[in-house]
Ligand SMILES: *[C@@H]1O[C@H](CO)[C@@H](O)[C@H](O)[C@H]1NC(C)=O
């Protein structure tokens with residue numbers, strides 16, 4: 001094999017790897033580009049609308065991106081969710097970037113731990129199912145199109161760049 005052939009093979013391999021990556025590692029980005037914040041319109045259904053556009057199964061992960069002074073809590077009951085009761089969370093994080101794994105099927109109640117934020121709509125209910133036969137967790141390519149299309153764009157860009165470099169060198 002001459003050098004350009006090797007280069008093209010390596011590029012093809014890298015592109016394929018990038019295409020397959022989201023199936024194993026990409027968490028769902030909560031709230032997409034806006035992240036975990038108080039919704040502009042203080043609308044309580046904002047995050048629940050986001051959650052209802054996705055299907056979550058055991059083993060999936062959610063990524064929450066938020067301001068350093070904000071926080072994330074998981075509470076155990078619908079009542080605590082409704083009341084924005086922050087006194088006994090099952091989980092708490094405030095590092096600004098939290099990946100939370102949905103370890104078991106059931107209903108998860110996420111709220112902001114900041115007084116007022118939760119009441120203003122920074123809260124979300126997520127229902128997690130057992131995987132269907134043959135379905136594996138975090139198959140982002142099937143269930144979260146936006147992430148896989150981003151990765152595809154990256155891999156296509158890399159392929160083009162390498163092809164241009166190869167054409168230039170040989
Ligand atoms: C909140 O948003 C939902 C749709 O996402 C809409 O149906 C509802 O009317 C909104 N509520 C308020 C108070 O704006």
Ligand SMILES: *[C@@H]1O[C@H](CO)[C@@H](O)[C@H](O)[C@H]1NC(C)=O
Pocket residue numbers: 080083085086087088
């Ligand atoms: C908050 O939730 C805890 C745990 O469920 C409960 O013991 C407490 O009474 C609640 N506080 C309020 C103000 O509802």
